[in-house]
Amino acid sequence: MNEELKILILEDYQPDAELVKYELRQAGIPFIPKLVETEAAFLEALDSFQPDLILADYKLPRYDGLKALALAQGKCPGVPFIFVSGTLGEEVAIDTLQRGATDYVLKNRLSRLAPAVKRALREAQERLERQQAEVALVRSEQNYRLLVKTLPAVVYKGYRDWTVDFIDDKIEELTGYSKGDFDARRLKWRDLILPEDLEAAQTAFIASLNRSRFFVREYRIRDKQGQVRWIQDRGQIICFPDGQVDHISGVLFDIHEHKLADERTAWQRITLDAINRIFRDALVCQTEEELGRTCLAVLEELTGSKFGFIGEMNRTGGLDFLAMTDPGWDLCRLPPSTLPKRLPLSGLVGKVIREDATLLTNAPGAHPDRAGVPPGHPVLTAFLGTPLKHGGRVMGLIGLGNKEGGYTIRDQDTMESLALPVVEALMRKRAEGDLRESEQKLRFLTTQLLTAQERERKRISMELHDELGQSLNALKLQMRAIERTLGQDQLQQKDECRQLLSYLDEVIDNVRRLSRDLSPAILEDLGLHAALKYLFDGFSQFYDVNFFIELEELNHLFPPEAQIIIYRIFQEVLTNISKHAQATQVNIGIRQESDYVTFQVEDNGKGFDLSQTMTQKATQRGLGLAALDERARMLGGSIQIWAQVGKGTRITVTIPVGEIKNEWPGC
Structure with missing residues (x-):
């Protein structure tokens, strides 16, 4: 206590x-x-x-x-x-x-x-x-009686010979047969169980008799109206002291709707997995045909079909095959090199497209719209076709054939559920192909433009050097001759001539520098190594520049056309630094790593917000970064940019060695 x-x-x-x-x-x-x-x-x-x-x-x-x-x-x-x-x-x-x-x-x-x-x-x-x-027991008994009364279940007492006594009349709601039918032994419970489920029900009973004597078994019955219903049977086997069965005390639950819901959930999960598989495989498939064959493989697996095809309407109103599974090719005597094109819209295929509706037939040979099959094709024992729609119009169809036992409404639901994902995947793959082709054309045009630009620069450089340069030198000689002819009484005119000569020297130097920038002669004469060193030396007059070139044979790694592109990359980067970076120190490095050469330029300038810049539209970013990236791509390389506000910028260009000469169109 x-x-x-x-x-x-x-x-x-x-x-x-x-x-x-x-x-x-x-x-x-x-x-x-x-x-x-x-x-x-x-x-x-x-x-x-x-x-x-x-x-x-x-x-x-x-x-x-x-x-x-x-x-x-x-x-x-x-x-x-x-x-x-x-x-x-x-x-x-x-x-x-x-x-x-x-x-x-x-x-x-x-x-x-x-x-x-x-x-x-x-x-x-x-x-x-x-x-x-005692109070709890009374309450429990009351609750039990209430539960038995309100439960959607039927309480029974059964016997070894499958005769059964039911506690109330709810058995009629479940089976359509009255309680009296069982009380009078006109019916045994086994009479309602489907033959294919009876053996499993008996096995579950025997197994529980040898163990805990409690059992839970699920099986199907056929009610008085002939409808099949799923039943869950829960019970306890009551035995005599000698182990012989006295009776079974059990409860029957109507789980038909739950079973259907479980089947629907399982079907939805399988369908969703199939959709995910289609879109996942779409990422690795290279062509529409390869993707179409993948889609057909998924559909054949889900429906148990022997073969299938995907067809698309062409502009002339015929049908072009986008994909056909291997069994279809093996069994059909069609040219193996190309998929069938411009087929007439006839037979079952034409009916699907004309009526914009799924067609399911397990007797295609007797169908009024039958049109036969190509020579060598096996007999069509079952057909399931679903229209494919894009943009609100029918664009083609998916056809499956020869499922053993025939197609079901569930197969039709599966086909119709996957039709839209198939279309979306195919259209996306087509768009990717169009985009890839467009990018290739754009890259080709860009390459041609840069090549033409380089040629034009060289032409202008030569004109500046040969024509304008020579004209300026001739003018300089004439000015010197005029200066010498002036007498001592013309000192003012002599002084003006000297000023003009000095200004003319500046103009000549500017023309030479402009000509050199447009097309550096040192690059053609001495190669990339010397041209870059000359460029860096000129840049170091204004900035604290540290540079190192680890490669002695840099010139031999790249053809001349590639060398001018690399030179332009450095020229563009250094120009951007001088215009925007406000830097005091620049570090430049060139090194070879395996089959690649890495070019890196780093400054301590004001930097910029890289993420903000890269998310801007191309028209807002300007051409600088785009030009660098395109030049690197022309050489099969890549560019990486690191930048942070207040901490500077680092640009790294990586270019492969030995794979450029035959790839660059300017070669």
């Missing part, structure tokens, strides 16, 4: 009450006492104190123990009531017990008090638990 007991003591003599409390404390019973001696006080204590135990004297000057007992039984019948009295004859003691007292203890034998209290409390607790269990 860890909790303190609330003990109500009905006693008029204080010393006796103290003796009672003393005995209880000596026995180690924790308690809170409340002492009363009148009826009013006793009644008030029952309500306010709510005792766990009552100890009462048999006789009091102003009250009576028996009256207190009766009052306590009315107020708190489960609370133990023990008489503690000085004199209590045997007859009186028996009378108190018969009236409902828990026990009695004589005051001259208080050593019995503690054991009596403990026993009384224990019995009261057991009585309370028993009452609670």
Whole structure:
């Protein structure tokens, strides 16, 4: 007893009450006492104190123990009531017990008090638990009866010979047969089970008999209207002591809708997996035909078809095959090199396209729209065709054939569910091909443009050097001749001639620099290594430039046409640095790694937000980065850019070695 007991003591003599409390404390019973001696006080204590135990004297000057007992039984019948009295004859003691007292203890034998209290409390607790269990049992039985009544299930008692007794009439709702049909033994339960499911049901019963004797089995029955329904049968096998079966106590659940829902969910999952597979494989398929064959493989697997094809309407109103599975090629005597084109829209295929509707027939030879099959083609035993639509119009169809046992509505649902993903995948692959072709054309035009630009630069450079340069030099010689003819009295004119000669020298230098920038002669004469070093030396006049070239034979790694592109890349990068970077230091490195040469330029300028720049439209970004990228691609290389605001920019160009000479159109 860890909790303190609330003990109500009905006693008029204080010393006796103290003796009672003393005995209880000596026995180690924790308690809170409340002492009363009148009826009013006793009644008030029952309500306010709510005792766990009552100890009462048999006789009091102003009250009576028996009256207190009766009052306590009315107020708190489960609370133990023990008489503690000085004199209590045997007859009186028996009378108190018969009236409902828990026990009695004589005051001259208080050593019995503690054991009596403990026993009384224990019995009261057991009585309370028993009452609670009885209440719970009654409630459980009520709930069970309510559950059986409201459950969408049929409770039964079955026997080894498949005869069965049903508890209520709900069996008629489930099967269409009345309870009386089974009570009169006109029907046995096995009569309703489908023959193909009966063996499994019997096996489940025998297995449970040899183990736990509980079973759960699912099977199909055919009701009175001939409809098939799924049933879940849960039961317990009740046996005699010798192990022989007495009966089966079980419940039948109608799980038909759940089974259908599970089948629909499984079908949806399989269909979704098929769609994902189509779009996933679309990423690796190189051609429309390859993708079409993949789509057909998925559809044939889902429907159990032997072969299939995908056809598309052409501009003349005929049908072009986009794809056909291998079995179709093997069995059909058609030219193996190309897919059939411009086929007439006749037969079952034409019907699918004309009517924009799926056609399912398991007797195509007897169909009114039949048109036969090509020579060598196997007999068509079943056909399933679904139109393909794009942009609101029929563009073609998917055709499948020769499923064993014929096609079902589920096969039709599968085909119709996958038709749109097939179209989307094919159109996306076609768009990818068109985009790839467009990119190739654009890259070719860009290459031709850059090649023409380089030739034009060279032509202009030569004109500047040969024609304008020579004209300026001739003009310079004439000015010197004029200067020499002037006399000492023409000092002002001599000074003006010298100023013009100085200005003419600047113009000549600018023309030479412009000619060199347009088409550096050093690149043609000495190669890429010397041209880059000359470019870097000129740039270092304005910036702190650190550069290293690890390759001694840089010129021999690239053909002349590639060298000019590499030179232009560096020229463009350094020009951008001088215009925009506000840098004070530039590091340049060239090194070979395996079959690639890496060119890197890094500055400590203001940098820029690379992500923001790359997300801008091409017209907003300008041509600088695009030109660098295109020049690198012309050489089969790539470009990587790192930039951060306030921390500078690093551009790395990687170009393969040995694969350029025959790829670049300018060669």
